[in-house]
Amino acid sequence: MHIGVLGAGIVGFNTALRIQQEFPNVQVTLIADKFEEDTTSYGAAGIFRPGTNFLGPTPSITENWIKDSYNFYNEILQSEEAHKAGIFEISGYILASEHSFLTRNHFLEKLLPIYRKVSDEELTLCVGDWKYGSYFTTMKIESEDFLPWARTKFEVGGGKVLCKKIETFNDLGKFKLSAPFDVVFNCTGFGSKWLCNDTRLVPVRGQVFKVKAPWVKMFFYGDYDTYIIPGRRSVTLGGCRQLDSYNMTVSTHDSAAIWERCTSILPTLHKAEILKEWVGLRPHRDTVRCEIETFHIENRSVKIIHQYGHGGYGVTTSPGTAKYSVELFIESLRRSTGCGLTFTPLDSSTSSCGAKVSKL
Amino acid sequence: MVKIAVVGGGIIGLSSACCLKRKYPKIEITLISEKFSPNTTGDGSAGVLMPYLLQDTPKDLVERWSKGTLDFFLSLWKTPEGGEVGISLIPVSIVTSNDEVPPYGVFGLHELTPTALQRFNIPTLRKGYSFTSFTCEPMKLLPYFLQEFTLAGGNVEERKVMNLESLGDNFDIVVNCTGLGAREVVSDESVIPIRGQVLRVEAPSVFQLIMCADADGRYIIPNQESVVLGGTHQENDWNTKSTQEDTDFITSGCFRMLPSLKDAVVLSNWVGLRPGRPTVRLEAEIIKSTKQKTFTVNGTIIFQFFFQKFIFK
Numbered sequence: 001m002h003i004g005v006l007g008a009g010i011v012g013f014n015t016a017l018r019i020q021q022e023f024p025n026v027q028v029t030l031i032a033d034k035f036e037e038d039t040t041s042y043g044a045a046g047i048f049r050p051g052t053n054f055l056g057p058t059p060s061i062t063e064n065w066i067k068d069s070y071n072f073y074n075e076i077l078q079s080e081e082a083h084k085a086g087i088f089e090i091s092g093y094i095l096a097s098e099h100s101f102l103t104r105n106h107f108l109e110k111l112l113p114i115y116r117k118v119s120d121e122e123l124t125l126c127v128g129d130w131k132y133g134s135y136f137t138t139m140k141i142e143s144e145d146f147l148p149w150a151r152t153k154f155e156v157g158g159g160k161v162l163c164k165k166i167e168t169f170n171d172l173g174k175f176k177l178s179a180p181f182d183v184v185f186n187c188t189g190f191g192s193k194w195l196c197n198d199t200r201l202v203p204v205r206g207q208v209f210k211v212k213a214p215w216v217k218m219f220f221y222g223d224y225d226t227y228i229i230p231g232r233r234s235v236t237l238g239g240c241r242q243l244d245s246y247n248m249t250v251s252t253h254d255s256a257a258i259w260e261r262c263t264s265i266l267p268t269l270h271k272a273e274i275l276k277e278w279v280g281l282r283p284h285r286d287t288v289r290c291e292i293e294t295f296h297i298e299n300r301s302v303k304i305i306h307q308y309g310h311g312g313y314g315v316t317t318s319p320g321t322a323k324y325s326v327e328l329f330i331e332s333l334r335r336s337t338g339c340g341l342t343f344t345p346l347d348s349s350t351s352s353c354g355a356k357v358s359k360l
Numbered sequence: 361m362v363k364i365a366v367v368g369g370g371i372i373g374l375s376s377a378c379c380l381k382r383k384y385p386k387i388e389i390t391l392i393s394e395k396f397s398p399n400t401t402g403d404g405s406a407g408v409l410m411p412y413l414l415q416d417t418p419k420d421l422v423e424r425w426s427k428g429t430l431d432f433f434l435s436l437w438k439t440p441e442g443g444e445v446g447i448s449l450i451p452v453s454i455v456t457s458n459d460e461v462p463p464y465g466v467f468g469l470h471e472l473t474p475t476a477l478q479r480f481n482i483p484t485l486r487k488g489y490s491f492t493s494f495t496c497e498p499m500k501l502l503p504y505f506l507q508e509f510t511l512a513g514g515n516v517e518e519r520k521v522m523n524l525e526s527l528g529d530n531f532d533i534v535v536n537c538t539g540l541g542a543r544e545v546v547s548d549e550s551v552i553p554i555r556g557q558v559l560r561v562e563a564p565s566v567f568q569l570i571m572c573a574d575a576d577g578r579y580i581i582p583n584q585e586s587v588v589l590g591g592t593h594q595e596n597d598w599n600t601k602s603t604q605e606d607t608d609f610i611t612s613g614c615f616r617m618l619p620s621l622k623d624a625v626v627l628s629n630w631v632g633l634r635p636g637r638p639t640v641r642l643e644a645e646i647i648k649s650t651k652q653k654t655f656t657v658n659g660t661i662i663f664q665f666f667f668q669k670f671i672f673k
Contacts, residue, residue, distance in 0.1 A: 078479070082620035088565035091451035091492075113476050114490060122468050122492065125449060127438050135468055135492070137451065142565075214584035215443030217450045217567045218492070232564045268443035 001026050002179040006166060006195075007187035008032035010041040010143055010314050011307060013150035014072075015185050015322040020157045022326050027178060030154065032188075033165035040189055041143040043208065043278040045229040045236040046315045047090065047219065048073065048139040050107045054313050055287040056321070065320030066107050072319035073139055086145025086232070091137040092219030093118065095130040095265075102223065103134040113137050126220060126265045141315050142231055166195065173298035183303040183329060190283040192308040198289070201309055203281035205245035207254045209262075210234040213272035226261040234275050237262040241312075243284075250277045285309025288317070290325055292332055305329055362387055363530065367521050367545070368537035369393030370400035371498050374505040376535050381512045390531070391509065394520040394541075397502035401539060404558065404632045406581035406588035407446065407497045408569065409433065410463060417639040426465045433494040446500030448584065455480050455488035456573040466491040481616045482572060495569070497583050521545060528649020539635035548641070553633035555597035557606040558590040561624035570617050578613030586627050589614045595636065602629040 003026055005016045016030050036042060048070065056062040077087045091114070096102040109115045118133035151161065164175060166188075172181055186192060193201040212234055219229040229236045240254050255277060263269045288309045295302050307325045310317055364384075366377040369391055377391045397403050409429060414422055436442045437449060454463065455477060462469060472488030480488075510516060521527065523545055527534050542548045566587045571579040581588040592606050607629060615622050 078619070080619045080622050083563070083565055083623050086565075088567065088620070090567045113473070113479075114470070116468075116470065119468050124434070125437075125467065125492070137490075213443060215446075215448040217448050217582060230567060267438055267440045268447075270440040271444050 001182045002177065003028045004172065004181040004184035005030040005187060006032065006184060007189060007191070008035045008147070008151075008161070009039040009187065009189055010044075010141075010147070011187040011189060011310060011318040011321070012185075013147060013154065014318040015187050015307060015325060016154045016159055017150055017157075018319070018322040018326050019185070020154065020159060022330065024157070027158070027160070028154075029160045029162060029177065029181075031162045031164050031166065031172075031175075033163060035163070036144075036147055039143070039147070040280045040283065041147065041314060043280045044143060044312075044315055045208070045227070045231065045238070046086075046141045046143055046146075047229055048141065048316050049105070050313050050316045051311070052105055052107070054107075054311070054317065056290065056324075057287065061324065063107065065317050065324060067111060068320035068323050069317050070111050070139075072323075073141055077139055081149075084145065085149045086142035088140055088232075089137060090140045090219060090230070091135065092221075092229075093122065093125070093133055093135055094221040095123070095126060095128070095133040096223055097129055097131055098223070100132040103132050105134075105136075108136060108138065126222070127267060128222065128265055130222075140229070140231060143315065144233070168195070169295050169302075169304060170297055172302070173300075180298070180300055181302055183305065185325060185329075186304055186306045186308060189308055189310070189314065190281050192283070192289075192306070196306065196308075198285075198309075200289075201283060201285050202244055203246055204284040204311060205242040205247060205279065205281055206239050206312070207250060207258065207277065207279050208239050209237040209255070209258060209277055210275045211237060211269070211272035212275055213269060215268060216266070220265055222261065222265045226258075226265065228262050228266055228269070235269075235272065237269070241282075246281065248279050248281070250279055282312040283309055283314070284311035288321060290321055290328065292328055303329065303332060362532045364389045364533045364535065365527050365531040366391045366535040366537060367393070367524070367527070368539060368541065369396045369502075369506075369516075370537065370539055371402035371502065372539065373535075373537035374502055374509065376537055377509050377514060378505045380535070381509055381514050385512060388515070389509075390515040390517060392517045392519060392521055392527075394518070396506070396518065398499055400498070400502065401632045401634070402498035403502065404630045405498060406558070406583055406590075407495045407501070408581055409465075409494045409496070414640060415636070415638050421640075421642075423464055430465050430494070433496055437494065441504075443584075444500065445504045446495075446497035446584070448495045448497075448582075449492060450495055450569050450582065451490070451567070452493050452569040452571070453480075453488060453490050454571045454573050455482065455485050456577075457482070457484040457486055458574065460487060460573050462489050463491065466493045468492050480570065480572070481619075484574075485572075493569075495581065495583065500584075525647065525649050528647065540633055542635070542641075548637075551635050551637045552596050553598055554636040555592060555594040555599060555631060556590065556634055557592045557602050557610065557629070557631045558588050559607065559610055559629050560586040560588055560627045561621065562627055563587040563621055563624040566618065566621070572613070572617070576613075578610055578617065580614050580618055580621070587621075587624070589621070593634075598633065600631045600633065602631050 005012050019028050050066050076085050094103050115136040118135050123130045216230045216235045221227045227238050289306045293304045295304050305325050366373050380389055433447050437447050469491040477485045477488050524534050538545045542551045566582045569581050579590050589610050
């Protein structure tokens, strides 16, 4: 069997690693035309924080995705690899001046070691007329380190990486591969809009500053769209969420607005050195597409497992969606080939679906 | 016209000099010190706002002083200069194998759950607290104070003061902030060194302060450009050279609490001598100068805020 993964962002690599975990002896090839700083993942602050609107096929599956993702990253966090993988613990505040619901998060409140209401004194830590707030401790996963770390792990595990551009799924039949693909995991994020002609995939444009402000050791969220998130190399100041905007250039109006909103919460940012500005298009979809489709490529039947549309929560949820997608694949193998798989059902809380493939 | 001298250019002396100048802008104030930043004891410290090793100093005084410092940091934190001056808001976890009293004057104090306690990999832990507080690095704060003091018209003299009587001829009030130097300058033998060794490492993904409050507890304190790993507190130990034994003690304990520190590059290994005393001495005394002029030492008018034992914490 030859398994393919399309896309070298956080979803692609988390999926590639998950496949190798379940099928350690199978050849896996990852194909993408954009890597590292050219991926959407790279510019993301990478804070583990699913939006309250994030949705999978059902609320229960959504919760499991988030829980599985958290457990995946947390295991690395507690190990010596954490630093190399770009994963670390971070704490901070989410403040609201009008609506208390903005400070709540039903996903995180069950999951994180600390998620609590702030005290009155804590409301005075930031400039502004803050009425409500939450404090929580979560993780940050920096793609700048995680993607290379994941790639190394993938290649050491026997995985191959190819730099190629795909316009249609039929292009997969045109490459010279060790063997044709039997199954391909489509993790192309925004690229799926064109690859799958999916009109439900909509860009949500985001813009950020990356600044040097080493005194910022906590994150701060203020009301709508204002966030200050420190990282290893810089502090991310954001942001905006512009639906259906394809504008990839930095907008000076957005810059001015973001700068003003962030410095008004944390005046010390006035002295921050601006390193760069960056724009990304979040691959937003009303719900993440996680399903199997069968394609015919060069007279062969190939299963395509879609896994895209994570919006602004790719880093946060991709280990969970990767696990789910691989489970979908294993379930489909069991049904179609009947080759003696032992399998535990979907939505299981175990970390592995315990599948063994006896015939390849 | 009253003339004031402040002896000692470390964190206590400089903050006193600035405080005095703010309150009495027209009075002539002279800061005299043998050493200035970056060569003072405080410069090596991480600068955590947390009372430490204050022995029998009355609790209510320590609380009042800490609150003054906290208010000062909070107000600076909300101005553009806050970060440059060395102030940082930071999440803190303090853990202990004993029944440690919770710290006061911090933000959002909460007790840690047993699950949270397990993350520190110290099996004897029984209690822990999480809260938000400030660090303020003296390496950045001291130059800020010095600049403020001189711009406001303060005088600075770089010399060693052998005794206070010699100053009394030229000054009416002398503020004694000599720290460990008080052993010589005012013959106070109750001031003893409490030796502290710390390492500074490069670990830019550490965003929390972790401290084990046991007698052999180690701590991890992020600063702006490095992370401080500590520490020791050896009474009456004058050795200013770092030892391998203490280095191993510190690193093994810190790596246990945060395994990913193992890869961190060590930037420096430093020892400072904390000026320990059974209680902090904050009092006025009238003494005679060499020319038999009376003058006041450590006048109580001056202390609006008082920097706590930053040293190495």
